[in-house]
Amino acid sequence: MPNNDKSLADLLATHEHEILQEWQGLLKASGALQTGRIKESELATQCRNFISQLRGALRPDGSLDKSSDGYASLKSMLGEVSRSRAIQGFTPSETASFVFSLKQPLFNAIDKGTRAADAKASYIWQTSLLVDELGLYTIEAYAKTREDIIARQTREIAELSTPVVKLWEGVLALPVIGTLDSERTQTVMENLLQSIVEQSAEIAIIDITGVPTVDTLTAQHLLKTVAAARLMGADCIISGIRPQIAQTMVHLGVELNVVSKANLADAFALALHRLKKAIVSVKQAPSGRQSRYVSPEDRGV
Amino acid sequence: MLTRSIGEISMTVLTSNTIEIRSGDDVVRVRQEVRSRAVESGFSLVDQTKIVTAASEIARNTLDYGEGGTLLIERLEEVGRRGVRLTFEDQGPGISDIERALTDGYTSGGGLGLGLGGAKRLANEFHIQSQPGKGTRVTIIRWK
Ligand SMILES: Nc1ncnc2c1ncn2[C@@H]1O[C@H](COP(=O)(O)OP(=O)(O)O)[C@@H](O)[C@H]1O
Numbered sequence A: 001m002p003n004n005d006k007s008l009a010d011l012l013a014t015h016e017h018e019i020l021q022e023w024q025g026l027l028k029a030s031g032a033l034q035t036g037r038i039k040e041s042e043l044a045t046q047c048r049n050f051i052s053q054l055r056g057a058l059r060p061d062g063s064l065d066k067s068s069d070g071y072a073s074l075k076s077m078l079g080e081v082s083r084s085r086a087i088q089g090f091t092p093s094e095t096a097s098f099v100f101s102l103k104q105p106l107f108n109a110i111d112k113g114t115r116a117a118d119a120k121a122s123y124i125w126q127t128s129l130l131v132d133e134l135g136l137y138t139i140e141a142y143a144k145t146r147e148d149i150i151a152r153q154t155r156e157i158a159e160l161s162t163p164v165v166k167l168w169e170g171v172l173a174l175p176v177i178g179t180l181d182s183e184r185t186q187t188v189m190e191n192l193l194q195s196i197v198e199q200s201a202e203i204a205i206i207d208i209t210g211v212p213t214v215d216t217l218t219a220q221h222l223l224k225t226v227a228a229a230r231l232m233g234a235d236c237i238i239s240g241i242r243p244q245i246a247q248t249m250v251h252l253g254v255e256l257n258v259v260s261k262a263n264l265a266d267a268f269a270l271a272l273h274r275l276k277k278a279i280v281s282v283k284q285a286p287s288g289r290q291s292r293y294v295s296p297e298d299r300g301v
Numbered sequence B: 001m002l003t004r005s006i007g008e009i010s011m012t013v014l015t016s017n018t019i020e021i022r023s024g025d026d027v028v029r030v031r032q033e034v035r036s037r038a039v040e041s042g043f044s045l046v047d048q049t050k051i052v053t054a055a056s057e058i059a060r061n062t063l064d065y066g067e068g069g070t071l072l073i074e075r076l077e078e079v080g081r082r083g084v085r086l087t088f089e090d091q092g093p094g095i096s097d098i099e100r101a102l103t104d105g106y107t108s109g110g111g112l113g114l115g116l117g118g119a120k121r122l123a124n125e126f127h128i129q130s131q132p133g134k135g136t137r138v139t140i141i142r143w144k
C-alpha cells in the first residue's frame, strides 16, 4: 500500500460530507422517501451513523476488522435499520439498496482522494467487498425479522381463532375456523376442556362451519376432543357439517358417532332442550314480537 | 401441452405443476393448490371437496409414512370432459402389502386407517405402486 495515500478510514472522514450528500441523493432518487414510511431527517441520521460506524470498523488497508467494536456496532445498527424497514413494509430490495447505493459515492470519493492507481484499485476492491457483505447482512436481518413476524402471527392466529364462547349457563360453543392441523388442534382441545371444567359445562357445541376440509386426521382430532370432553362430564354436539363435507365423510368411511346438527342455532336449541329450557314468544311485548327466555319453572311447568 | 393417444382416446395435459411435500404446511398448500386447479377445471363444490380431501389423505401419508415427497398436479382434457390428475411420489420405505394398506381400519401409525381406501372411493381412478425399500407412487384422477 503506497504510504503517501490516506487510509480508507481517513478518506471517508475527509470526504464524509460529499459521500453523505451523494448517497442521500441516490436514495431519494430511488424513491426511498416516496411512500412516506420514513422521514428525510430519519434517513439522514441513519446515513450519518452508518458512515461513522463504518470508519470505526475499517483496518488501515480498507478491509473490515470483524473483531472491532466498530464492526459490532455497525452490524447492530444495520440489523436495526433492516428490522424497522421490514416492520414498516419495505421490500427486500428497498431495504438492501440502503447499503448498495453507497457503492457509487464511495467509489467517487476514492477516485478523487487517491492518487496512486494501485491504491485506487485496491480501495475500490475492498470497498466493493465490504458493501456487498454489509448489503447481504441487511437482507439476512430483513428475512429474519419477517420470519419472526410470521411465526408470531401464526401463534396469534392459533390462539385467536379458537375462542370458547359461553352460550348459556352450562352450554359452551367452539366455533372452529380454518384447518384443524395437529398443532392447532392441540390448542383447540385444551381451550375447550379447560372451559368445560371452569364453567362446569354440560354441553359443548363444536361448530365446524369454518373448516374447509374434513379429512381422516381432522375427524380423528374431533373424535378425540369429543371423547375427552365426555370424560370431563360434557356431551358434545357437532354443528355446521356442510352437505359437501357430509358426502365426503361418507366416502371416507368416517363416523363421528356424535349428535350433529346442520347449524349452530339448531345445536343450541337441542342443548336448551336437553337442559329442559325453552325459548318462547312473549305476547304483549312493548315493541312487536320478541322472544324471551323463560325457564320451565317460571312458566310453572 | 402434451397430447397422447391411447387407442382412440386422446388425453391432453392442459397445465401441470409440482409441489414439494416436506412439512405440515406443505399439506395445507397441497389442499389449496388442488382446490384452485379443480375450480379452474369447472368442478362443482362437491367434486372439489372430494378431490381436495383425497389429496389431503395421500399428501399426509407421503409426509408421515413416505418421509416426504412430491405431488404433480395436472389438469386434463379428454373428448368431452375435464379432470385433475394427482401423482404423489416418495422414496420412503414403501408398502409391502398393498392389499392390507388399502383395508379400511388398517393403520401402522395410529391413524384411523381410512385414508387410502377413502381416497380410492373419492376418486374416479386410483393407482398405487410401491416397492419396499424404494418408495411409493399413488395416482388419482377425478373427472368433472
Ligand atoms: N406413502 C406411504 N409409504 C409407506 N407406507 C404407507 C404410505 N401410505 C400409506 N402407507 C401405509 O398404509 C397404511 C394405511 O394408510 P391410510 O389408509 O392412509 O391410514 P392411516 O394414515 O390412518 O394409517 C399406513 O398406516 C401405512 O402403513
Ligand SMILES: [Mg+2]
Binding pocket: B057, B060, B061, B111, B114, B115, B116
Ligand atoms: Mg393416511
